[in-house]
Amino acid sequence: MTMAVPFKIIQLDRPRKIKFTINALILAETLCGKPGGQIVMDLSQTNYETAAKCLFAGLKHEDKDLTFEKTKELIDEHIDNMFNFVQIVSSAFSAANGIEIDINETLETTAVKAEETSPNI
Known part of the structure; x- marks a missing residue:
């Protein structure tokens, strides 16, 4: 079974x-x-460089001509929330290692924490 x-x-x-x-x-x-375990730790700490490099690696299967520079351009042009971007990459990386992360739950929890700590509320 595949x-x-x-x-x-x-x-x-x-x-x-x-x-x-x-x-x-x-x-x-x-x-x-660095090894995968350290990459997971970097992603959990919202390391943008690691997230961009992982995104590039994770997209190469679709586009063999994709470059890291082009990947960063795609991020700059189409991502409006960097935290959510890192969470999606982290979720994909973790899923490949058998760990399922509920992105929606993570983002909802983060939004609540941001509201609780916002000085403008």
Whole structure:
């Protein structure tokens, strides 16, 4: 029985699948210069460089000509909430490692915490 590699959809110039195959996981480790466990820790601490490198690695399966520079351009042009972007990448990376993160629950919890700490409320 063949198991499909899990993926997450991210809206950039078009809906794209972030998918961490073994090649993508190895590329992410190579680009980040650290093993997967440390990448998970970086993503949990909202490390934007790590998230951008992982996004690039996770999108290469769709577009063999994609570059890291083009990936950063896509982020700049189409992402309006960097925290949510990191959460989506983190969720995709974790899913490839058998850990399912409920992005909606994470984002709702974060929004509540932001409201609780906002000086403008």
